[in-house]
Amino acid sequence: MASEIVELSAAEVEDFLSSQVIGRIGCHVDGLTYVVPIIYAYDGEAIYVYTIEGQKTRMMRANPRICFETDHYDGATGSWRSVIVQGRFEELDGEGAQRALGLLAARFAARRSGEGGERRQRASGRPTVAFRIEIDEATGRSVTR
Amino acid sequence: MASEIVELSAAEVEDFLSSQVIGRIGCHVDGLTYVVPIIYAYDGEAIYVYTIEGQKTRMMRANPRICFETDHYDGATGSWRSVIVQGRFEELDGEGAQRALGLLAARFAARRSGEGGERRQRASGRPTVAFRIEIDEATGRSVTR
Numbered sequence: 001m002a003s004e005i006v007e008l009s010a011a012e013v014e015d016f017l018s019s020q021v022i023g024r025i026g027c028h029v030d031g032l033t034y035v036v037p038i039i040y041a042y043d044g045e046a047i048y049v050y051t052i053e054g055q056k057t058r059m060m061r062a063n064p065r066i067c068f069e070t071d072h073y074d075g076a077t078g079s080w081r082s083v084i085v086q087g088r089f090e091e092l093d094g095e096g097a098q099r100a101l102g103l104l105a106a107r108f109a110a111r112r113s114g115e116g117g118e119r120r121q122r123a124s125g126r127p128t129v130a131f132r133i134e135i136d137e138a139t140g141r142s143v144t145r
Numbered sequence: 146m147a148s149e150i151v152e153l154s155a156a157e158v159e160d161f162l163s164s165q166v167i168g169r170i171g172c173h174v175d176g177l178t179y180v181v182p183i184i185y186a187y188d189g190e191a192i193y194v195y196t197i198e199g200q201k202t203r204m205m206r207a208n209p210r211i212c213f214e215t216d217h218y219d220g221a222t223g224s225w226r227s228v229i230v231q232g233r234f235e236e237l238d239g240e241g242a243q244r245a246l247g248l249l250a251a252r253f254a255a256r257r258s259g260e261g262g263e264r265r266q267r268a269s270g271r272p273t274v275a276f277r278i279e280i281d282e283a284t285g286r287s288v289t290r
Contacts (some may be wrong), residue, residue, distance in 0.1 A: 022218050026171035026180035035180055035214035037172035037227050052150075069163075069180035073167050075256070081180050087205075120218070126150075 008083070008140030014082050017042040017070065018141055021107060025049075025133075026067035027059040027089075034059055040070075047085065047133040048100040049091075059128045060089035066134050076089040083140040087133040097130035153285030161215070161228050161285055162187040166252060167286070168215035169277075172204040172234075179204055185215075186248040192230065192278040193237075193245040203276045205234035211253075228285040232278040242275035258278050 009015065026035045036056045041048045047068055051057070060066055066089050071082035092100055151275045153161065181201045186193045196202070204209055211234050216227035235272055237245055 003270075004216070021220075022216070024169050024171075024180055024214060024216075026169075026173075026178045028173040028178045030172075031210065032231070033171045033173045033178060033210065033212040035169055035212045035229065037214065037216040037218070037225065039218075065176065065178065067171070067180045069169060069182065071167070073180040073182070073184075077165075080182065084180065085173040086177070119146075124147075 003143065003145050006144070008081070008142060012142075013046070013083050013138050013140040016072075016081055017047070017085075017120065017138065018044075020070040020072065020104070021111065023047070023068055025056060025060070025061060026069065027056060028065075029059045029062045032059075039104065040068075041100070041107040043103055046090075046135060047087070048103045048130070050097075050100050050104055050128060050130045053127040054073050055133075057091075060131070064089040072135050081140065082144040083138060084113070085133065085135050086137045087135045090132050090134055092130040092132060094134050096132070100130040100132065109128035148219050148257050148288065151287050151289070153226070153287060157287075158228050158283050158285040159189070161217075161226055161249070162230075162283070163189075165215040166256065167215065168213055170201060170205070171212035171214065172201060172208060173210075174204045174207045177204075178231070185213075185243070186252040188248055191235075191267065191277070191280060192232070193248045194277070195242075195249055195273060195275045198272040198274050201234075202276075205276070206236070209234040211278065223290050225288040226285065228283060230278065230280050231282045232280045235270050235279055237275040237277060241277070245275040245277065 022040055023040050024035050024037050038049050038051055068085040073080050167187050169180050169182050182195055183194050213230040218225050
């Protein structure tokens with residue numbers, strides 16, 4: 001049974017980042033590593049997130065060097081595709097936060113899921129945080145059989 | 146529009162860990178945080194993985210304190226469920242590695258996907274590593290609208 005692990009090209013990494021909406025952030029402070037799922041939008045330069053205040057935002061403020069990951073596994077074929085980003089947390093407010101919201105709303109409209117995660121998150125009654133991830137390095141790989 | 150964030154009970158965390166097959170590991174060494182997807186099996190005590198030698202295995206050997214995450218997002222309803230584990234990497238060989246393989250094979254047979262990721266991974270021609278994650282703490286949450 002043949003199997004192949006292939007590094008994605010820069011264009012394939014771009015395409016994959018643009019095609020997904022769910023990712024995970026890995027952050028680290030004082031010996032604790034924390035991985036948490038988020039909904040994101042990618043504008044071709046940075047990753048935008050609008051989320052609820054909590055452990056991840058406290059940790060990213062303390063140590064803005066973070067990892068972002070998104071993947072897709074096809075259970076029928078056993079094929080994987082994933083992109084891993086090394087980047088920096090940058091909190092947004094005012095116009096920046098509005099831009100993040102707009103990108104996420106457009107992303108969800110494009111997917112025709114109709115109602116964005118950001119609406120749900122804004123409705124939670126807990127303080128919200130907008131941020132972007134400045135990308136230092138993005139690599140991807142596919143595993144096919 | 147109502148939205149609710151609920152901490153999962155211990156039983157719900159167990160159920161969710163048992164129901165998923167894709168997770169992500171977050172590890173950290175020398176200022177670098179790395180998040181990578183893996184296929185896993187959970188036996189009610191620990192998380193078992195059979196994977197390919199690479200950056201994540203080198204990092205986990207250097208710092209076995211890791212985070213494991215698994216999530217499910219329902220795009221139709223905008224509902225989330227996720228579990229986050231703080232745990233310790235423990236490499237397996239001999240009987241332990243065979244046990245990991247057996248659990249993963251059984252897990253995939255149960256899902257009727259027929260062909261497990263482990264077969265694909267064993268076929269890659271690169272050295273493989275079996276390990277388990279000893280769970281120190283597992284928490285979960287659901288977000289529903």
